[in-house]
Amino acid sequence: MSSVNTTIQLITRDEAERRGKPGRAQTSCDDDLAKGPWEFDLAEALAGTPGYGPGASEADVAPAATPRQGQLPQEYKDASDDELTARIIAAKAELGDRVVVLGHFYQRDEVVRFADFLGDSFQLANAAKAKDTAEAIVFCGVHFMAETADMLSSPHQAVILPNLAAGCSMADMADLPSVEACWAELEALYGTEPDADGRVPVVPVTYMNSSAALKAFCGRHGGIVCTSSNAATVLEWAYERGRRVLFFPDQHLGRNTAKAMGIALEQMPLWNPRLPLGGNGESVMREAKVVLWQGFCSVHKRFTTAQIDQARVDFPGVRVIVHPECPMEVVDAADESGSTDYILKAVQAAPDGSTFAIGTEINMVNRLAAQYPQHTIFCLDPVICPCSTMYRIHPGYLAWVLEGLVRGEVLNQITVPEATAVDARVALERMLAAKPRSVQERSARQAAANTPVPAAATVPAATVPVA
Numbered sequence: 001m002s003s004v005n006t007t008i009q010l011i012t013r014d015e016a017e018r019r020g021k022p023g024r025a026q027t028s029c030d031d032d033l034a035k036g037p038w039e040f041d042l043a044e045a046l047a048g049t050p051g052y053g054p055g056a057s058e059a060d061v062a063p064a065a066t067p068r069q070g071q072l073p074q075e076y077k078d079a080s081d082d083e084l085t086a087r088i089i090a091a092k093a094e095l096g097d098r099v100v101v102l103g104h105f106y107q108r109d110e111v112v113r114f115a116d117f118l119g120d121s122f123q124l125a126n127a128a129k130a131k132d133t134a135e136a137i138v139f140c141g142v143h144f145m146a147e148t149a150d151m152l153s154s155p156h157q158a159v160i161l162p163n164l165a166a167g168c169s170m171a172d173m174a175d176l177p178s179v180e181a182c183w184a185e186l187e188a189l190y191g192t193e194p195d196a197d198g199r200v201p202v203v204p205v206t207y208m209n210s211s212a213a214l215k216a217f218c219g220r221h222g223g224i225v226c227t228s229s230n231a232a233t234v235l236e237w238a239y240e241r242g243r244r245v246l247f248f249p250d251q252h253l254g255r256n257t258a259k260a261m262g263i264a265l266e267q268m269p270l271w272n273p274r275l276p277l278g279g280n281g282e283s284v285m286r287e288a289k290v291v292l293w294q295g296f297c298s299v300h301k302r303f304t305t306a307q308i309d310q311a312r313v314d315f316p317g318v319r320v321i322v323h324p325e326c327p328m329e330v331v332d333a334a335d336e337s338g339s340t341d342y343i344l345k346a347v348q349a350a351p352d353g354s355t356f357a358i359g360t361e362i363n364m365v366n367r368l369a370a371q372y373p374q375h376t377i378f379c380l381d382p383v384i385c386p387c388s389t390m391y392r393i394h395p396g397y398l399a400w401v402l403e404g405l406v407r408g409e410v411l412n413q414i415t416v417p418e419a420t421a422v423d424a425r426v427a428l429e430r431m432l433a434a435k436p437r438s439v440q441e442r443s444a445r446q447a448a449a450n451t452p453v454p455a456a457a458t459v460p461a462a463t464v465p466v467a
Contacts, residue, residue: 001370003109004363004386008033011384029385030054037392038077041069041165052169055388057298060169067143069165069392069412076396081110084395088114091402099405100134101398102127102149104141105340106361106390111140111398120340121145121208122227126432128152128159136160136405139414140398142389143167146414147212151421152428159414160405162397167389168209170325173295174249176213178273179204182293183221185277186246189285195243202291203242205234207250208431209297212416212424214248219426228324228339229436231257235290237434244288246271249295256324256331258290268292299387300325303359305333307380311357315376321346322359322380330359339436340364347372361387 002010011028028034032054040053050066052058079087092099092114102124103115112118117127121141128137128149136158139146143166150159183204190201204223206214215225222241226234231253238245247254248271255268267289271278277285278294285291303326311318320334321343331337336346343358347368350356355376358365362379363386369377404411416424 001366004366004384005108005110007366008384027383029056029383030058033386033388033391036077036396037163037165037394038069038072038396040392041071041163044068044165045071050165050167052167053165053388053392055391056302056385057169057388060172060298062167062169063172063175066167066172067164069163072396072400076400079396079399081395084399087399088395088402091399091406094406095136095402097133098135099138099402100127100131100136101138102140104145104390105344105364105367106387107140107393108363108386108391109367110395111393112367114395114398115140120227120229121148122229122339122431122436123341124149125152125208125227125428129432132157136410138162138398138401140393141166142171143414144171144209144211147416148208148215148428150414150416151212151215151424158410160401160410161412161414162401163392163394164412165389166392169389170207170249170295170297171209171211174206174210174214174273174293176211176217179214179217179248179293182246182271182273182278182291183217186285186291189277189282190244199240200242202244202246203238204246204248205238205254206248206427207231207253210249212420215427216420216423219423219428223427224434225427225431226253226434227431227436228253229341230431230434231324232261233434233436234431235261237430244290246291246293248293250297250325251292251295252297252300252327252331253324254290254292255328256326256337259328263289270294297325299361299385300359301327302381302383302385303327303330305329307359307382308333308357311378311380315355315357318355318357319346319350320357320359320380326359334359341436344368347375347377350375361390363387363390 008028044051050062050068052060052062101115103112103118125148129152132154137149138160139149146159146161186202194200204218204221206218206225208227224234267287269280269284269288270292272294300323308320321336322330322334324337352374357380359380362384365379401411
């Protein structure tokens with residue numbers, strides 16, 4: 001099976017019209033995806049404003065402080081795929097154990113083929129902490145992941161992000177001043193004193209997809225970081241310590257996780273940082289169990305119930321699995337939801353001949369289809385639209401930073417100030433201790449959660465204390 005990048009190139013040249021599976025039209029969400037990412041580095045430099053690049057996040061506005069990538073040397077832009085491959089292999093061979101390359105599931109195939117470790121954000125956070133013998137960690141992911149690797153790695157290690165423009169629009173939807181302003185309003189409403197059982201009024205929980213500054217905020221305020229793998233475990237941890245949770249920046253992961261725990265939708269108000277009390281009445285806020293930040297993933301927002309309906313028509317008996325960053329109605333319509341690692345393990349454990357419609361980033365889905373040809377695997381969204389920021393990393397940038405290390409030059413190093421890192425590590429260590437449940441445990445809990453619950457129902461007091 002062709003890589004996503006190759007497929008987009010073919011679509012742009014009108015050489016491919018269909019996926020080869022019934023009812024799955026082959027189109028790309030933006031023809032500019034076929035261009036080299038350096039073209040967007042240049043365009044942003046000329047415009048004087050940062051951006052996320054073409055694709056799923058193109059409609060999102062990047063904050064002025066978003067990192068921008070300088071110009072990639074021309075030799076890497078001009079190099080053929082074969083030349084870049086040879087140069088990367090040679091550089092890695094010369095560097096040996098001095099470098100480790102980490103790759104996220106959502107990276108393009110042309111990059112992850114060189115990764116020493118491939119995983120989701122939780123797994124890569126652990127890998128960054130464990131690889132303490134390497135002098136450099138080249139993180140093929142996005143900016144917040146590289147920040148986390150810097151904070152968890154040893155002081156002698158340099159963390160490198162091949163393209164500084166590989167950011168995350170969701171992470172940018174919550175910034176420290178806005179969260180601090182929200183926190184001040186919540187403290188004014190709820191107070192700061194713990195109850196008779198020692199539970200504080202609010203515990204902050206930030207998704208891994210957030211800046212180091214927000215992870216540090218959680219560390220300072222008794223909070224924790226979560227990933228899509230361990231979100232349920234983290235919420236349970238938070239409810240042991242507090243009466244309610246402030247969850248940012250992804251509303252969908254927070255809502256889907258809390259709903260699966262039995263928390264009523266009425267107890268999950270959405271916080272708009274531009275409005276007093278987030279746009280909610282005081283009575284609503286007092287009943288809240290989870291205060292959800294108004295953020296989302298542009299990739300996972302593309303998935304719809306109509307796509308699920310169509311997949312079931314095209315492939316009777318299809319097993320639909322979506323990521324919990326998808327909107328609630330999509331998660332509810334799917335057979336299962338889970339992290340990228342959950343999706344991978346579900347495919348691995350399935351009997352031969354299974355059919356999967358998967359709602360997550362296309363590079364991972366395409367890779368699963370190639371790795372498990374005994375199954376029929378396709379993306380719920382028929383339009384090929386990769387994570388635009390992950391897509392900013394290209395083999396040319398990887399070759400550039402690796403050859404820099406061969407010369408003794410550290411390029412694109414990501415460094416979190418120690419004053420921030422100290423508090424952020426507290427929240428991150430709590431996250432690493434909150435081990436995700438197994439696939440079997442997740443499936444059992446998900447089956448139980450699918451039992452109809454009255455709209456006014458709340459979580460039993462033993463699980464989530466009543467305020």
